[in-house]
Amino acid sequence: xxxxxxGRRETEALTDGxxxxxxxxxxxxxxxxxxxxxxxxxxxxxxxxxAASEQLPVSGARPRSLLGDAWYExxxxxxxxxxxxxxxxxxxxxxxxxxxxxxxxxxxxxxGCNFDNYLQPPSSQFWFGTDQLGCDVYSLTIFGARPSLAxxxxxxxxxxxxxxxxxxIAGFYGGWIDAVLSRIVxxxxxLPLLLGGIxxxxxxxxxxxxxxxxxxxxxxxxxxxxxxxxTTIEAKGQDYVMAARALGASNSxxxxxxxxxxxxxxxxxxxxxxxxxxxxxxxxxxxLGLGLQxxxxxxxxxxxxxxxVFFQAPWTLLFPAGFLTLTILAFILMxxxxxxxxxxxxxx
Amino acid sequence: xxxxxxxxxxQMIPVFFGTTFLIYALMFALPGNPIDTLSRGKPRxxxxxxxxxxxxxxxxxxxxxxxxxxxxIFTGNFGKTFNNVSVIDIFMQRIPVTLQLAATAFVIELVLxxxxxxxxxxxxxxxxxxxxxxxxxxxxxxxxxxxxxxxxWLFGVKLGWLPPAGIQAxxxxxxxxxxxxxxxxxxxxxxxxxRQSLLEVFGSDYVRAARAKGLPAWTILRKYxxxxxxxxxxxxxxxxxxxxxxxxxxxxGIFNIPGIGQQLYQSIRLHESVVVVGLVTxxxxxxxxxxxxVDLLYGVLDPxxxxx
Numbered sequence: 001x002x003x004x005x006x007g008r009r010e011t012e013a014l015t016d017g018x019x020x021x022x023x024x025x026x027x028x029x030x031x032x033x034x035x036x037x038x039x040x041x042x043x044x045x046x047x048x049x050x051a052a053s054e055q056l057p058v059s060g061a062r063p064r065s066l067l068g069d070a071w072y073e074x075x076x077x078x079x080x081x082x083x084x085x086x087x088x089x090x091x092x093x094x095x096x097x098x099x100x101x102x103x104x105x106x107x108x109x110x111x112g113c114n115f116d117n118y119l120q121p122p123s124s125q126f127w128f129g130t131d132q133l134g135c136d137v138y139s140l141t142i143f144g145a146r147p148s149l150a151x152x153x154x155x156x157x158x159x160x161x162x163x164x165x166x167x168x169i170a171g172f173y174g175g176w177i178d179a180v181l182s183r184i185v186x187x188x189x190x191l192p193l194l195l196g197g198i199x200x201x202x203x204x205x206x207x208x209x210x211x212x213x214x215x216x217x218x219x220x221x222x223x224x225x226x227x228x229x230x231t232t233i234e235a236k237g238q239d240y241v242m243a244a245r246a247l248g249a250s251n252s253x254x255x256x257x258x259x260x261x262x263x264x265x266x267x268x269x270x271x272x273x274x275x276x277x278x279x280x281x282x283x284x285x286x287x288l289g290l291g292l293q294x295x296x297x298x299x300x301x302x303x304x305x306x307x308x309v310f311f312q313a314p315w316t317l318l319f320p321a322g323f324l325t326l327t328i329l330a331f332i333l334m335x336x337x338x339x340x341x342x343x344x345x346x347x348x
Numbered sequence: 349x350x351x352x353x354x355x356x357x358x359q360m361i362p363v364f365f366g367t368t369f370l371i372y373a374l375m376f377a378l379p380g381n382p383i384d385t386l387s388r389g390k391p392r393x394x395x396x397x398x399x400x401x402x403x404x405x406x407x408x409x410x411x412x413x414x415x416x417x418x419x420x421i422f423t424g425n426f427g428k429t430f431n432n433v434s435v436i437d438i439f440m441q442r443i444p445v446t447l448q449l450a451a452t453a454f455v456i457e458l459v460l461x462x463x464x465x466x467x468x469x470x471x472x473x474x475x476x477x478x479x480x481x482x483x484x485x486x487x488x489x490x491x492x493x494x495x496x497x498x499x500x501w502l503f504g505v506k507l508g509w510l511p512p513a514g515i516q517a518x519x520x521x522x523x524x525x526x527x528x529x530x531x532x533x534x535x536x537x538x539x540x541x542x543r544q545s546l547l548e549v550f551g552s553d554y555v556r557a558a559r560a561k562g563l564p565a566w567t568i569l570r571k572y573x574x575x576x577x578x579x580x581x582x583x584x585x586x587x588x589x590x591x592x593x594x595x596x597x598x599x600x601g602i603f604n605i606p607g608i609g610q611q612l613y614q615s616i617r618l619h620e621s622v623v624v625v626g627l628v629t630x631x632x633x634x635x636x637x638x639x640x641x642v643d644l645l646y647g648v649l650d651p652x653x654x655x656x
Contacts, residue, residue, distance in 0.1 A: 013489065023454075031567055064576030068442070069648060077503075105612070112652050144429065162582050164481070172443075183362060183366070184366075186362075186363050186366070187366030187367050187370055188370065190363050190364075190366070190367035190370075190635070190639070191367055191630070192587075192591075192593075192594060192635060193594075194594030194595075194597070195590060195593060195594050195628050195631055195632055196371065196588070196628075196632070198594075198597070198612070198616065198624065198628055199371055199374075199375065199624065199625055199628045199632075200371070200374045200375060202375075202385075202386070202616070202624045202625060203374070203375035203376065203378075203382055203386060203387060203621070203625070204375070204378055205383055205384070205385045205388065218374065233639055276489065280491050283491055283493075283606065284491060284492075284598070287491075287544060287598070288597070288598075288613070288616050288617075289617055290616060291618055303493065303494065306631070306643065307493075307497065308600075310497050310501065311505060314501065317494075318496060318498075321491075321494040321497075321498075323496065324455075324491060325489055325490045325494060326485075328490075328491070329485065329488040329489035331487050332485060332488060333485065336485070347578065
């Protein structure tokens with residue numbers, strides 16, 4: 001899917017930005033190493049001065065950190081608030097669907113669906129109308145939110161975790177480890193998400209959402225890995241890494257405590273955008289009949305079964321499709337806003 | 349130039365083997381019984397199971413299966429359907445329609461995307477710029493099948509401007525609606541990419557120098573800015589081939605266009621796993637070749653890459 005490429009491209013701009021100094025320094029501060037404390041304080045002062053002189057004008061005594069700046073930027077963007085409201089609302093629906101609808105309405109086993117109500121248009125009784133089994137489309141849409149969001153959340157978390165781990169190892173060690181890992185990344189890159197997913201989902205059958213999650217993670221981790229690899233290479237050349245090394249910190253300590261927190265920033269943006277992309281991908285696979293299987297349902301499977309009656313009863317398709325599109329849009333807008341706010345180039 | 353070509357070709361070999369191995373491993377080396385999954389939705393009679401086993405050589409050790417499959421790719425043997433039609437024949441028969449549709453979409457996204465991208469870059473911050481940024485985000489967020497049904501219903505059925513399905517009206521009439529739907533997301537990306545990379549180039553010193561020399565705006569755009577902005581767009585268009593082929597599965601399904609995509613769409617729904625696996629393999633091989641071609645084109649466009 002082409003969405004992938006944009007996610008990467010928009011965030012690549014971040015990699016030539018400054019490290020997320022504050023995060024690292026908090027990290028260092030938490031370390032109980034007394035030896036490094038003095039040095040860390042010194043580094044903190046220097047970095048803060050450098051940041052203050054380069055970035056926004058200082059307000060008050062304490063200069064804002066990069067994350068503080070990002071938050072400042074975000075707070076002043078209406079798009080951020082609009083997408084937050086949508087995301088919070090959809091999350092509430094996904095976590096507490098029972099507060100919005102009755103689960104019995106979604107199944108014919110519990111008497112919720114009744115053939116007498118075949119394709120009823122929206123009314124005061126059925127807010128979103130009914131489908132060809134006589135089920136209430138509103139209730140289905142509410143209960144379809146959870147699997148859709150669960151796929152997005154789990155897949156993007158795992159993608160970033162796996163991609164970051166491999167990216168940081170490749171970037172940090174360099175040499176033959178990097179060469180081997182980068183070739184593996186190239187190979188995975190040769191498999192497009194939708195086409196690769198179709199083949200794999202034809203041959204595997206995992207229960208519930210796990211087949212789709214598996215495909216998205218296996219085919220999706222490479223973009224996070226490439227991104228983190230390049231930020232790692234940049235981060236490991238910084239002075240604070242040399243300082244830590246001079247103090248005798250081990251490779252793994254430097255890698256996980258010093259380099260990774262600095263290198264992972266851009267992949268947070270990838271994760272946010274990825275959420276939207278993966279929710280769309282789940283819907284696409286489910287639409288093709290390769291995603292969730294009966295009796296599980298999501299917005300994608302609803303759209304899939306609505307297509308046969310779309311011309312007679314457009315509401316069966318338009319309501320789940322509307323929720324789906326709005327959710328994806330909210331995550332993409334959020335990712336967009338976060339990436340612009342985190343981009344230090346904008347602040348000059 | 350020659351050395352660059354040879355190096356790229358050699359780099360392609362491990363990627364080709366790796367990617368095909370990956371597909372195969374993901375399909376057959378995972379826990380679970382592939383025979384069960386591949387015959388999902390089909391009658392479990394011994395003849396059908398035997399057919400699945402034969403098609404994928406499932407009685408051989410895994411690595412032998414893989415090499416038989418690779419051998420098949422090189423000899424154009426991508427398996428046979430249950431009716432003894434070879435998958436490659438289906439592919440050859442249906443690819444012209446898909447290429448026609450993909451080419452239509454490609455022209456739409458390229459011409460409209462670059463033209464509107466240039467326009468928004470020149471009018472940065474104007475009302476049209478803001479509108480187009482919002483509209484492109486909306487296009488990116490709308491799944492292609494949602495857009496497909498809405499467009500088909502609105503322009504094909506309700507307004508009746510264009511045929512809602514099939515290819516009876518021939519090119520271009522029948523291909524306009526599906527072409528637009530297929531192009532939609534990529535169009536949005538091309539627009540944003542063109543705008544973004546043009547804005548970057550507009551800020552560069554040599555463009556400022558050209559302005560200072562008093563060159564006409566059109567010359568600056570054409571000779572100084574566009575060629576440098578083209579590189580990220582060419583990269584995108586290479587990856588776009590996969591998006592177009594993936595999108596064709598859905599678009600051709602919705603608009604009833606008898607190409608590869610529709611065949612895949614139907615085969616997925618009918619659980620014709622051999623056809624699905626065979627056709628997608630052909631498409632992925634085609635995608636790898638496309639990527640190679642784009643890499644080569646890249647070398648032609650930007651001499652810096654050739655001598656890296």
